[in-house]
Amino acid sequence: MIGVCFLCVAYVLIKGAWLAMTHFGWSFLTNQHWNPVTENFGALPFIIGTLSSAAIALLIAVPLSIGTAIFLTDLAPVWMRQPLTSVIEMLAAVPSVIWGLWGLFVLMPWLHDHVYTWIYKQFSHFPLFGGPIEGSGACTMSAGIIVAIMILPIVTSVSREILRSVPDLQREAAYGLGATRWEVTRIAVLSYARRGLMGAAVLGLGRALGETMAVTMVIGNSPTIHASLLQPGWTLASVIANQFGEASDDLMRSTLYEIGLVLVAVTILVNIGALILIRSIETPGSRRA
């Protein structure tokens, strides 16, 4: 059955993308134009948009998640652990479109008024924060922040499992040698769990790459490549969501299939990497819940 699903995905995407693939060749991945009228399509803006929003998301989410996981496993009072875990699971249950709605009407205006204008005033000479910025707050950074919120639960819960699987012996040995609480965490636990934590981060990356709805509502949907994070962009997933219904002809549709193919290939590779990293630290017999 699983094989059937795989075949479905592969068959559909390759067949759909065939037209575009034969038409454009490899240069599709480096072409930066997107013009449905002249039928000049290139995936580069979306690749860059996907990578930059995912990078922002990871930069924000991974430290927060690992910090929370440390809090949950080592520092929190026992009565707090289950409720807090439940709250984080609730965070994961919120549908993507609701994050998009909230991001669109609440977060983006707030970010624009309180964060972006300040950053722009201070740093606009720095190309990463150049302008002009959209009045609505729609930009790659907004997308990165929303995606960060969305991947927090999964990175936190996987990190927590990893930290929990560190044998107590490690901690006790460090205490025995006179380490302070933080030193115990840093030396005994984190270095032991490093590979698994990387796996958790990569898993979050996989999720971040594919995030569609919330991104398309806050990223501004612009196919031009801007150096600045404060300007609109587009990602692989959100361009498909946005354009597929309006694809005017077979070539455009096929192009979108090809983008889907790229997206799936990248996501699968990333997820495989994450699974390998995580499984390498788990003891055999304890599989992730």
Add this chain to the structure above:
Amino acid sequence: MSALAVLCALLVVLPLILVFFHLLKMGFSSLNWNFFTKLPKPAGEEGGGMANAIVGTIELMGLALVMGVPIGILGGIYLSEYGSEKTNSWIRFGADVLNGVPSIVWGLVGYALAVMPMQGYSAFSGGLALAFIMIPMVLRTTEEVLVLVPNAYREAAMALGIPRWKITTNIILRTAFKGLVTGVLLSLGRVAGETAPILFTALGSSDWNHSLKEPIAALPIQIYYYAISPFEDQNRQAWAGALVLILLVFLLSASVRFISSRRGK
């Protein structure tokens, strides 16, 4: 240093609180009788509701359930009861990878497999795309639950001479039933909120759905379109719809928790 960890935990919890706060603040006032019973009005006109979207979401969930759950459960049974160790680990790996496929890709698959041959958007293709999402999830949770059934049960049954298939249906499935239901509800909760896969399979509509071959409205799609629309009345309704959606999802999660906390078989 530990203060940092506490700060992290607080920051993680903060968005959830904010989202809830805003959903309630902006959406609650729009939840009236009209909202639950009326159809959407044309763009620009005030009023109207999301009745068809609410019903549509439930209908799509039912379709996905019917199409996806049997395959998922059968696959999980295969993994836990039959099959060899080596192929099983590959199947598990494949399921985990499929779980990570972005949902919009399933929309593309549904489009190619159902919308194009059927020459139109339909509830069926929406359910199909959602079923694709459900299958790996249900498969994994089924397997995990079935593995927990003590081997002693199986051995006792075999000693009594019960045929293999009967052991599976009568004894193992019965014992694990609660866990199976939990897994199905969890995946339903995930699927209820999915927008991307149904965007170009079920398409959404502003009218009631009359057959599986017609497009069908669904809460996530309606929320999306209303949110990005320039009309304030529709934006307001988007908030209300989002509130309904999240209540639905949390209802499902709560029932999962309720079922798994009850003692007994």
